[in-house]
Amino acid sequence: MKEILGYLWDLLSLFFPELCAACGKSLFKNERIICTHCIYHLPQTNFHEDPNNKMAKQLWGRFPVVQTIAFVYFRKGSRIQNMMHQLKYRKSPETGIRLGELYAYELNKSQVFKKSDLIIPVPLHPSKFKKRGYNQSECIAQGLSAILQIPINSKNLVRLENTETQTKKSRYARYENLIHAFHVKDKAELINKHIMLIDDVMTSGATLEACSILLQEIEGVEISICTIAYAE
Incomplete structure (x- = not known):
């Protein structure tokens, strides 16, 4: 057979x-x-082995964070960009799941990486979700969760506003554009949780900042940031 x-x-x-x-x-x-x-x-960053990595330094002073990590460097014209394009625009959620798995294998080898209680992917606005058919950050979260054995909560943090494009805005303007874009439906569910907040690529960090500040209004919440790619 x-x-x-x-x-x-x-x-x-x-x-x-x-x-x-x-x-x-x-x-x-x-x-x-x-x-x-x-x-x-893969151009791995090894940020999970360096608490003072350049991605962490980019977020210093903006909000408290337990750890800040990314799997690979994002560069234009690279194979990483090809994979991000497949994930976001070519209907390939499997690419996100696979990248999440690959990163999780590396994290499991680490003596420095701190496991979280819960994984929360950065949410998409319903209109974007309907158009794409899936949330690329949730696909990455699925791959991480399967290997790290950390549960996912993808329903509590939601996006209320479909904000305009961020590409030509300053960092502060991006944050201002996003500050009221997200909402937590059930705060009690997240009390005293160490949350791993997942996104596909970090550039300015404004989206992650807006989500983190909102989540940290909940009693006892700690945040770790994890992305697949970091744009230098």
Whole structure:
């Protein structure tokens, strides 16, 4: 039976090859979403081993944070950008799940990384969710949760406002644009929780700041920031 399934896989791969989300080359039978070569050459930040990493320094003084980590560096024209594009615009939630899993394997090896009680993905506005069909940050959270064994809460923190584009705004203007965009539905559920707040890419950090400040209004809440990519 295994041999027959193997032949069928080979036949399907011949006509409908699965392609690597990073480089676009055909995947081998034992590869999933991202090829082995691209995994091996991921530009990892190793921020989880350095509490004073550059991403953490970018957030210093803006809100209290337990740890600030990102898996890889984001650079324009890179394979990381290809994967982020697949995740956000090419209907490939599996890319986010796989990246979350890969990062979780690295975090599990760390002697420095502190596990949280709960994972909360940065929410999408309902209109964007309807258009995309999924929240890319929740896909990343699913991959992290599966390996780290930390539960996800994706229903409590919600986005009320579909804010205008942030790309040409200053950091403070971005935060001002977002300060009333989010809402917590059940604060009691989060009391005394150490929350890992998940996003896909950190640039200015304004979205993460707005969410964190809101969550930290709840008694005993601590925040750790985790993204897949960090834009230098």
